[in-house]
Amino acid sequence: METLVFATNLSRDFGRHPALSNLDLCLERGQVLGLLGPNGAGKTTCLRLLSGLLAPSSGRIEILGIDLARRPLAAKRHLGYLPERPPLYPELRVDEYLTHCAQLHRLPRRAIPAAIATAKQRCGLEDQGRRLIAKLSRGYRQRLGLAQAILHRPPLLILDEPTEGLDPVQMRELRQLIRDLAQDTGIILSSHLLPEVQSVCDRVMILHRGRVRFDAETRAARPTNLWRVRLGGETHIMHLTALDPVAGAIAIGPNRFQVELREGSNSSDLARAILRSGLELFELVPERTDLERTFFDLIGAEEHA
Known part of the structure; x- marks a missing residue:
């Protein structure tokens, strides 16, 4: 299988506080890895390091074999990132926002309409193109945040608390969307909700106080009889x-x-x-x-x- 992410000895300190210590991580295409842990465990710090938003204090990250520190632009072309709070502009319409994101992803002008149509279709936004983002529900805003992350068809998706603040119906719909996307993508998502990780992930990594305490496939951990x-x-x-x-x-x-x-x-x-x-x-x-x-x-x- 194709290795999408390879991280070794990854650490990040904030002053004297070690937010993440000596993390090793490998993700292959088609896998969904869940980062599980209580608030403050280091999940968001880990995702920001993997997405290139933070520089590690030590360690190395490769995205499809590209060193993220040495060639950040080349590495980031292969990933899509959904932060806990999607970077939306409430005064824009859905199509305007996605066009802006496509330009940031440096998609060719001729390819933008098709890319937007595909992203909206995959995220259930086909009828929302003319709506102001300010008028969207929380669930649709999460869908729009995910749409911007997959516009350029990245092989790697990084999702930070993707179902935070959603009602049970919206959570179920977004989980199904994540499972659908995982058919041809590698996904890393963080959560503090154990049932969420068990329902969508193939593998779970439990972080506590910045360190990996558990790393295993979830098949053996499914609910029993x-x-x-x-x-x-x-x-x-x-x-x-x-x-x-x-x-x-x-x-x-x-x-x-x-x-x-x-x-x-x-x-x-x-x-x-x-x-x-x-x-x-x-x-x-x-x-x-x-x-x-x-x-x-x-x-x-x-x-x-």
């Missing part, structure tokens, strides 16, 4: 035999059980089976994945069960 159940009364494991068609259970404490759903069953089936058995259901929650346990252990926020 394991659930934790707490029942009322004096409930024994034998009382759960009625659940056999739906799930198998093991006792993990007084009136507490770990339940594994059988193939074809879901949590609603489990809840109905428990209630039909005459048992009192006090709690039904999914078991955390390995990624969730790692994340909360690292940031010191693990719940005490």
